[in-house]
Amino acid sequence: MSGSFFGGIHPDDGKKMSEHSEIENLPAPEQVVIPMSLHVGTPCEPLVKPGDTVFLGQKIGEAKGAISAPIHSSVSGVVAAVEPRLHPNGKQVMSVVILNDGKDATEPNSDAQTDKAARDPKALADIIREAGIVGMGGAAFPTHFKISSGIGKADTLIINGAECEPFITADHRIMLESPDEVLSGIRYLTAAMELNKAILAIEANKKNAIALLKKKIGQEKDIEIRVLKTRYPQGAEKQLIQAVTGRLVPPGGLPADIGCAVFNVYTAWSVHRAVEQGIPAIDRIVTVSGPAIADPKNLRVRVGTPVSDLIEAAGGFNGTPLKVLMGGPMMGVALFDISVPVIKATNAILAMGDESEKSVKDPKCIRCGRCVNVCPMHLLPVYMYISEQNDDMQMLDKLNLTDCMECGSCAYVCPGRLHLVSSFRTAKVKLNKFKADRTKQS
Amino acid sequence: MTVLDKELNLTVSSSPHIRFLEDTKSIMLDVIIALLPALAVATYMFGIRALILTAVTCAACVFFEWGYRKLLKKTNDIGDLSAVVTGILLACCLPVSTPLWIAVTGAFFSIIIVKQLFGGIGKNFMNPALAGRAFLFSWPVVMSTWVSPLSYDSFFTLNMADAVTTATPMGSLHVASLPENLTLMQSFFGQVGGSMGEISAFALIVGGLYLLARRVITPIIPLSFLLSVAVVTYVFPRGNDNLQWMLWNLLSGGLMLGAIFMATDYSTSPVTIKGQIIFGVGCGLLTVFIRYFGAYPESVSYSILIMNACVWLIDKVSFPKRFGEKSGGIKKAKEADAK
Ligand code: SF4
Ligand code: SF4
Numbered sequence: 001m002s003g004s005f006f007g008g009i010h011p012d013d014g015k016k017m018s019e020h021s022e023i024e025n026l027p028a029p030e031q032v033v034i035p036m037s038l039h040v041g042t043p044c045e046p047l048v049k050p051g052d053t054v055f056l057g058q059k060i061g062e063a064k065g066a067i068s069a070p071i072h073s074s075v076s077g078v079v080a081a082v083e084p085r086l087h088p089n090g091k092q093v094m095s096v097v098i099l100n101d102g103k104d105a106t107e108p109n110s111d112a113q114t115d116k117a118a119r120d121p122k123a124l125a126d127i128i129r130e131a132g133i134v135g136m137g138g139a140a141f142p143t144h145f146k147i148s149s150g151i152g153k154a155d156t157l158i159i160n161g162a163e164c165e166p167f168i169t170a171d172h173r174i175m176l177e178s179p180d181e182v183l184s185g186i187r188y189l190t191a192a193m194e195l196n197k198a199i200l201a202i203e204a205n206k207k208n209a210i211a212l213l214k215k216k217i218g219q220e221k222d223i224e225i226r227v228l229k230t231r232y233p234q235g236a237e238k239q240l241i242q243a244v245t246g247r248l249v250p251p252g253g254l255p256a257d258i259g260c261a262v263f264n265v266y267t268a269w270s271v272h273r274a275v276e277q278g279i280p281a282i283d284r285i286v287t288v289s290g291p292a293i294a295d296p297k298n299l300r301v302r303v304g305t306p307v308s309d310l311i312e313a314a315g316g317f318n319g320t321p322l323k324v325l326m327g328g329p330m331m332g333v334a335l336f337d338i339s340v341p342v343i344k345a346t347n348a349i350l351a352m353g354d355e356s357e358k359s360v361k362d363p364k365c366i367r368c369g370r371c372v373n374v375c376p377m378h379l380l381p382v383y384m385y386i387s388e389q390n391d392d393m394q395m396l397d398k399l400n401l402t403d404c405m406e407c408g409s410c411a412y413v414c415p416g417r418l419h420l421v422s423s424f425r426t427a428k429v430k431l432n433k434f435k436a437d438r439t440k441q442s
Numbered sequence: 443m444t445v446l447d448k449e450l451n452l453t454v455s456s457s458p459h460i461r462f463l464e465d466t467k468s469i470m471l472d473v474i475i476a477l478l479p480a481l482a483v484a485t486y487m488f489g490i491r492a493l494i495l496t497a498v499t500c501a502a503c504v505f506f507e508w509g510y511r512k513l514l515k516k517t518n519d520i521g522d523l524s525a526v527v528t529g530i531l532l533a534c535c536l537p538v539s540t541p542l543w544i545a546v547t548g549a550f551f552s553i554i555i556v557k558q559l560f561g562g563i564g565k566n567f568m569n570p571a572l573a574g575r576a577f578l579f580s581w582p583v584v585m586s587t588w589v590s591p592l593s594y595d596s597f598f599t600l601n602m603a604d605a606v607t608t609a610t611p612m613g614s615l616h617v618a619s620l621p622e623n624l625t626l627m628q629s630f631f632g633q634v635g636g637s638m639g640e641i642s643a644f645a646l647i648v649g650g651l652y653l654l655a656r657r658v659i660t661p662i663i664p665l666s667f668l669l670s671v672a673v674v675t676y677v678f679p680r681g682n683d684n685l686q687w688m689l690w691n692l693l694s695g696g697l698m699l700g701a702i703f704m705a706t707d708y709s710t711s712p713v714t715i716k717g718q719i720i721f722g723v724g725c726g727l728l729t730v731f732i733r734y735f736g737a738y739p740e741s742v743s744y745s746i747l748i749m750n751a752c753v754w755l756i757d758k759v760s761f762p763k764r765f766g767e768k769s770g771g772i773k774k775a776k777e778a779d780a781k
Pocket of ligand 1: 417
C-alpha cells in the first residue's frame, strides 16, 4: 500500500454494473460531429470544407498554439458541414460534420510509423503530438505539452490507473483486456520523458487487473505497480502524486514543479497504438452505465458519435432518467441534450435516477464540519460557502478558493444538502472579476 | 431511435450528482437515539415525571420553532428534528422537580431567543439548551432543588415533599471534599441526585459510543474536554486523593452530558480538528477553574457557553495549512527517496 492524502470519501462505487462486461465495438454512426475543441487549450483550425472527402484518421483540425492537439476524422466519408454545433460543455463550438461512407478507408500513402525501434524521445513526442493524444482520464490536457514541459524536470513518471469515480470501468477494462498494449504504451511514455522507470498506480478495488499486470511485468524493473487505497478522489492528479510520492504540488503549480508527470492508462494505450500502428486518437472506451441504464456496457466508440447512440447500444433507459451525465457522478457534466457527440475525454455516459440526487427544497448548513474533514485540498468549504453568499471577496481569496478542484467531496457528504460546488463555481467567477477590477483600478 | 423517441426532461445541475445517505434529519435522529439511555436511567431513578418533563420541553421547543417560522413566513424546519434534540437536552439539564411552566419558559428562551433570532439551525452561536438552562437560573431555588434518586412512593407520582435540597456530589466537590455515603459506582450508574439527564455517566457514555459508531460526532472534542479535566484535577486534587478526586470530578455534575452532547453541538463548535482541540481543552480548563473558584457548583454549562462565544475566533486562528504551501516538497521527498 502506498501513502495517502487528507480527506476524501467512499461513495458506493457502482462499478459492479459494468466491470465484468467486455469492451464491445460500437459501429461507427452514419454521421459524426467532431468539435474543434476536444482538449484543454486553444481550439483547432478546421482543415476541411464542406464537400471534401476525408479518410479515416485524416487530420481535419490543425493545432494552434503550444497547448493544443490536432484532431482527426474518426470515419471516412464526405464533409457535410463545418459549422457551430452543440458541444457537451453546453456551448456552440465550431465542428466538422462528416457523413460516414462506411468504408473506413485510410489514406493510401500513409506511412504508418511502425519503426518499433523509434524510442528517440524527440520522435516519440512528435508522434504523440501528431496523433492528437490528450489526457484521456477526463482532463484532456494535450499529452505532448505535458511531455515537453516535463522533460528534464520530472524524475517520477506516474501512470494513473486509479479510476476513482464511481461507475466508470473504462480504464479497468483496457488494463484487463489489453495489458500488453498498456505496458508498451507506458514504456514509450517513459522513453519520451527520458526516464527509465514508471509507476503504475491502481486502486485496490481492481484486484484482477493488478494481478494480471504484475504477471505481465514479471521481473522487469522499469514499471512498478503501486496499489492505492480505494478512496475518492484518489485519481485526482495532486492527490495521486501525494499518495505515490508524498510530494505536494504547490498552489497554482504544476506536477512538473515537484518533479512529477502523470498520464492516464488509456493515454498510454493510445500512445502504443499511435507509435506502432500510426493510428491517431479517433476513438475511446466509454462506460455506459448508471441506475437508469438498462444494460450497462463498456463500448469502444468513435469520437463524434452522438451520446444517444451509446445509450441505445446499452439497452436504452431503465425508467425515466433524471440526468444524463458525461463523465462520473462526482465531476461529470449533466447534459440537457443527448445528441451531443462523444469527445476524446469522454470516459463515461451515465444515466441517473432521482434517488441519487437526494435534493431538498431548502438546503441549510448545520455547521457539522463534514465538508472540512473530507476536502482533499485542505479547504474550509463551509466558510467558502458563507463568503460566497455574503459576496465577501477578500475572505474568499483568503480561504484559497482557487485551490478548489471541484471534486465534489464536500457536497457529497453535506447533510444539509448544500450546493457547495455550484456555489464555488459562481464564487470563482465573481472572484476573478473582483481581482480584474482591482488591478484595473490600481 | 427505438428507446429514445420519448421526450426526455433532463435536469441540468452542478456536480456532484450523487449524495451520501446521511442528512440533517438522520443525524438528529441519531442524537435522539443516543439520549435514550440517559432518559431511561432518569425515568428509573425519578419516576414518570422525568418523561413528562421531557415530553413537555420537546413539545414546547417544536411548537416555538414552528410558530416563530410560521409567523415570520419562513420555511418550516421542524421536520429536521433539531428542536426535538434541543428539547431533550434542555430537559436533561433540569432537576426533575422543575415546574412545567418554568421548563416551557426555558424552551422559549432556547428556541426563540438563542436559536431563531440568530437565523435558525446552524446560525446560532450559543448552545440553545445550555443557554436556556443558564436563563432558568433566574429561579435559583428551582434549579438547585434535588430529589433523591429512587425516593418516589409510586412510580407515577413525584413526591414533591421530598424535593428538598439533597446533597449532590457536585455540592461536596464544590467545597473541596469527596462526597460521603456515596460510592463511585453509584455515581457512575446514576444513583445520585442531580439534573435528570446528567446523573448517569454510564448511560451518557453508551450514547456517546453510539454517536461515535454512527460517525455523528468525532472523539476530538469529548476527549480533549475530558482529558484536560482529568489531568488538571489529578494534578491539583485540592487536598484529596488524586485518583479519587479526579474520578469524582469526571463522573459528577454536567461533565459527561456536556462533553459528549453539548460541546459537540455542530453550530456552536469549531469546524477544524485543530480548532476542536483548542475548544475542548478550553472547555475543560474553564470547567475546572469554575469548579474550584466559582460561586456556583454548576460549571460545565458556563464553560461551554463561554467557549461557544469564542468559536469564531478559534476558527480564525485554526485555518488549515494550505495544500502544498511551503512544503519544501521536492527536496524533502528526494531526500527521503535517497534513504
Ligand atoms: S457539510 Fe454541509 S452542513 Fe456540514 S458544515 Fe459543511 S456545508 Fe455545512
Ligand atoms: S469541491 Fe473543492 S472545496 Fe469541495 S472537497 Fe473538493 S476541493 Fe474541497
